[in-house]
Amino acid sequence: MYKSLTFSVLSLVFVLLFSIGAVAQEASTVIDTTGAKKKYKAWIGASYEAGTVFRLNNSYPAGNGFFNYNAADIRLGWQTNGSKVWHGLSNYPYYGVGLTSAALFDDVYQVGKPAALYFFYGGNIKRWKRSGVNYEWRMGLSSNFDSNTASTWEQIIGARKNIYMHLGFEYAYQLSQRFDVAAGIGYTHYTNATLAVDSRGLNMFAPKVEFRYHLSDSRPVMVPVQKKKFKGEDELVLAFSAGAKEMEYDRAVAPEYWGKNFFVGTFSAAWLSGMSHSLKAGLGFDMGYDASIKAEMMVDNDVEKPVTVEGSDYFMLGTFGTIEYSMDRLSLVGDLGVFLLNKDVPKAEPRLYQRIGVRYHLNNDMFAGVRLRASEFSQAEFVEWSVGYRFRWTHN
Incomplete structure (x- = not known):
């Protein structure tokens, strides 16, 4: 809840x-x-x-x-x-x-x-x-x-x-x-x-x-604004995110995994198109690694069982739609994604996943951020910290 x-x-x-x-x-x-x-x-x-x-x-x-x-x-x-x-x-x-x-x-x-x-x-x-x-x-x-x-x-x-x-x-x-x-x-x-x-x-x-x-004896004067046509801009955003998560099951089962944090990493690439000076939206792809997969495969319905885990089982591929609202160097970012490829395990995430977070641009193109990843539009799963770079060009 x-x-x-x-x-x-x-x-x-x-x-x-x-x-x-x-x-x-x-x-x-x-x-x-x-x-x-x-x-x-x-x-x-x-x-x-x-x-x-x-x-x-x-x-x-x-x-x-x-x-x-x-x-x-x-x-x-x-x-x-x-x-x-x-x-x-x-x-x-x-x-x-x-x-x-x-x-x-x-x-x-x-x-x-x-x-x-x-x-x-x-x-x-x-x-x-x-x-x-x-x-x-x-x-x-x-x-x-x-x-x-x-x-x-x-x-x-x-x-x-x-x-x-x-x-x-x-x-x-x-x-x-x-x-x-x-x-x-x-x-x-x-x-x-x-x-x-x-x-x-x-x-x-x-x-x-x-x-x-x-601290000043005068209040700021809100300067009137002038209208100007928005010309538009596209950008390619590359980012790497890392976080940690813990499994949820009876602590008496497989105690070597209870209370242990597992690394989760994701490489993302997204194309965004400017809708206005502050709003942009686009599509992207995720390629991720989830170290908790072995533990999730070993603990099935709170019962430990021997399994064989292959290297490819730890990886996933997903695609997502994204929208970003910018406030100078600070941005709010929201993603809605779907898994295209991930290991089918009893406690794996559902097909849909979401992310909401903030991003701070260290300069015009390099940024760092933090996001909360969730599933089913309600279940928060873990926090991921990210760094990235964007390539920009104006609309033709």
Whole structure:
């Protein structure tokens, strides 16, 4: 259930930003305008939220009623002002880095006091003179998970270092030239990315309040945009991705494989065509290696049996459709794929697979990224880290 909920929220993030990007594209396809200052306006924020942990099975502590989760954040953010093309295309977003510290349940020693360092990106849904409604997503790495109750800790999170994700909405109001206040709601998820399959993850829902202090005595002026016809661009994207996953079965069966992480690697090649300044889509192929195949073949319906594994059994071939929404150097990427060739084993992935993630361009063509791979549009399987390069050319 928790993996289904996680992938559903990630899908919501992608659909939300894709839709908002499409609206911004329809409103104005822009070029740089004169008079814009290149210096962004920075702000610092402090927030507090208190809410509930979704109890996904009986291993979760009862907690103290609804409010069994609370967290405090400090953040450094920058507000874009239209000095670059993508500001206008994305409706003048804000972004930055933050640090969160959380406490869960009555006894913090059930899972520890997790802390996460994350990147955040927010955009405007509706803006008025002194206020606005915003969306925001975050992604980062967390640590400081620990427990004096090993069985409870294993079933809830299972790893001491995890991935942190958040999706929220807020109403922000300008109190003065330097101070803002924001109130909203958000969903937070900690996942070990299937590095410990016994766990159920942590899923929280909470209202929040945040105060922001702007470091400059003047607010950024949103530079008007000018329309320009989109000329179009094609690109060939080559990438290598690597991750790890763990099998799911009774730990009493084949104990040499229980708790072991198996390497998964994929080489991808995709052709994408630009649909607008921010949106592109295309088709690609995957060739992958999955080291867990031998263990999956040996453990059939929780019964260990001897098997002979050939070298070709570890490899798979797939094809996928892909779409990418770009925000300057940062991109959101979504893939829908189908296996053309893979070993038919009892616990192998279904024919269809999906990926959702982010990609950061180190320069114009080289990038690094992280993606969550799933199947059946609901079952999150593992996280893969990628590096790659793209070759670009303009439309004829």
